[in-house]
Amino acid sequence: xxxxxxxxxxxxxxxxxxxxxxxxxxxxxxxxxxxxxxxxxxxxxxxxxxxxxxxxxxxxxxxxxxxxxxxxxxxxxxxxxxxxxxxxxxxxxxxxxxxxxxxxxxxxxxxxxxxxxxxxx
Amino acid sequence: xxxxxxxxxxxxxxxxxxxxxxxxxxxxxxxxxxxxxxxxxxxxxxxxxxxxxxxxxxxxxxxxxxxxxxxxxxxxxxxxxxxxxxxxxxxxxxxxxxxxxxxxxxxxxx
Numbered sequence: 001x002x003x004x005x006x007x008x009x010x011x012x013x014x015x016x017x018x019x020x021x022x023x024x025x026x027x028x029x030x031x032x033x034x035x036x037x038x039x040x041x042x043x044x045x046x047x048x049x050x051x052x053x054x055x056x057x058x059x060x061x062x063x064x065x066x067x068x069x070x071x072x073x074x075x076x077x078x079x080x081x082x083x084x085x086x087x088x089x090x091x092x093x094x095x096x097x098x099x100x101x102x103x104x105x106x107x108x109x110x111x112x113x114x115x116x117x118x119x120x121x
Numbered sequence: 122x123x124x125x126x127x128x129x130x131x132x133x134x135x136x137x138x139x140x141x142x143x144x145x146x147x148x149x150x151x152x153x154x155x156x157x158x159x160x161x162x163x164x165x166x167x168x169x170x171x172x173x174x175x176x177x178x179x180x181x182x183x184x185x186x187x188x189x190x191x192x193x194x195x196x197x198x199x200x201x202x203x204x205x206x207x208x209x210x211x212x213x214x215x216x217x218x219x220x221x222x223x224x225x226x227x228x229x230x231x
Contacts, residue, residue, distance in 0.1 A: 104176075
């Protein structure tokens with residue numbers, strides 16, 4: 001079935017970087033954009049950015065410009081989100097989500113299970 | 122980009138109907154028919170419930186419906202059931218070619 005499987009939980013120190021992976025299966029990897037969304041503990045969802053697995057183009061939320069990098073590896077159907085200069089406020093669950101297939105263009109129809117990133121000294 | 126505004130909580134009795142609002146601006150909700158709604162149970166990933174303002178993905182109950190008027194979108198849950206108790210988030214495409222989520226609404230079934 002269509003699914004996105006993310007890498008495991010991470011614990012990082014302030015100032016470090018983290019790289020989270022999201023492996024797609026069950027559909028043509030290059031057919032749908034992938035988004036990244038995060039959720040701090042007890043807080044709401046926050047959109048971080050988008051990557052086009054077909055052409056590698058990206059668009060990041062202004063808040064994360066200069067700190068986030070999204071890449072993809074078509075040979076393994078995997079996208080990556082790297083966040084640098086981590087601070088405690090970056091402690092959150094990070095989700096990847098797929099752009100909707102077919103008519104569901106401007107929504108996120110498949111989500112990964114989430115990756116908890118904890119930033120602590 | 123500021124988050125879309127949703128009520129913090131909404132409650133209703135079993136079988137009743139409730140409506141959750143989602144207010145944005147002409148640069149997001151009011152400018153595009155690309156509002157979607159997500160249901161999130163504790164510890165779980167969000168689930169798409171409504172896309173393009175009022176369309177339901179395959180498998181989503183027809184008790185969920187969406188609409189929009191001006192800069193405000195709404196999600197209505199009719200025939201409220203215990204399993205509907207969850208957090209709900211709206212999302213909209215924006216004029217910057219990005220997306221913005223709502224502040225989230227906790228739905229309690231009494």
